[in-house]
Amino acid sequence: MIMSVQVRRSIKVRALLALFAAALVLLSACSASNQGNATDTKEGAVTGAYQKMSPAEAKAVMEGGGPFIVLDVRSADEFAQGHIPGAVLIPDNELAARAEAELPSKDETILVYCRSGRRSAAAAEMLAGRGYTQVFDFGGIADWPYETVTD
Numbered sequence: 001m002i003m004s005v006q007v008r009r010s011i012k013v014r015a016l017l018a019l020f021a022a023a024l025v026l027l028s029a030c031s032a033s034n035q036g037n038a039t040d041t042k043e044g045a046v047t048g049a050y051q052k053m054s055p056a057e058a059k060a061v062m063e064g065g066g067p068f069i070v071l072d073v074r075s076a077d078e079f080a081q082g083h084i085p086g087a088v089l090i091p092d093n094e095l096a097a098r099a100e101a102e103l104p105s106k107d108e109t110i111l112v113y114c115r116s117g118r119r120s121a122a123a124a125e126m127l128a129g130r131g132y133t134q135v136f137d138f139g140g141i142a143d144w145p146y147e148t149v150t151d
Contacts (some may be wrong), residue, residue: 050112050124050135058111058138059146062086068109073123074141078115082148084141092119095126103127109134116140 053061061068072083073092083089090098092114103110110132114120117139124137141148 050128050137052121053111053136053138055138055144055146058113058136061109061111061136066109068111069103071103071110071112071123072141073112073114073119080150082141082150084113084144085147085149087113092123095123099127099130099132103132106130106132107134109136112137113144114140116142 058070062070070084070087072079072087072089073095074083074089075091076089079087079089088102090102110124110127112120112124112127112135114123117137120137120139124135127135
């Protein structure tokens with residue numbers, strides 16, 4: 001059976017449109033997952049959610065002079081092997097019990113990290129769920145190209 005040029009062209013166009021639609025779905029899913037559970041407001045604040053940021057963006061916040069807390073949610077042993085200067089250690093498995101006492105201001109900027117980014121994302125989500133409004137997950141120390149200390 002011989003197909004006309006017009007029929008073949010129509011099939012090609014439909015296939016390209018289907019591929020384009022699939023690519024759009026994948027791209028929109030990727031960009032949505034990059035936001036954690038963030039919900040931006042007009043002023044850029046986050047309420048009931050957290051935002052993801054890069055190590056470079058976190059470093060800029062740290063150098064910006066405003067009030068912030070760098071929160072390390074790794075274990076004490078991991079912290080002792082090297083951490084970001086000035087970081088506060090509250091291991092992820094203790095965060096729920098210690099957050100209210102050790103992080104009393106729910107509006108202060110909190111920059112959360114762990115080793116690879118899994119625990120920091122869970123910790124950031126937990127803090128946001130408890131009413132902390134300025135929570136930023138910048139992933140893991142494995143991706144931190146700046147200074148670390150052991151003290």
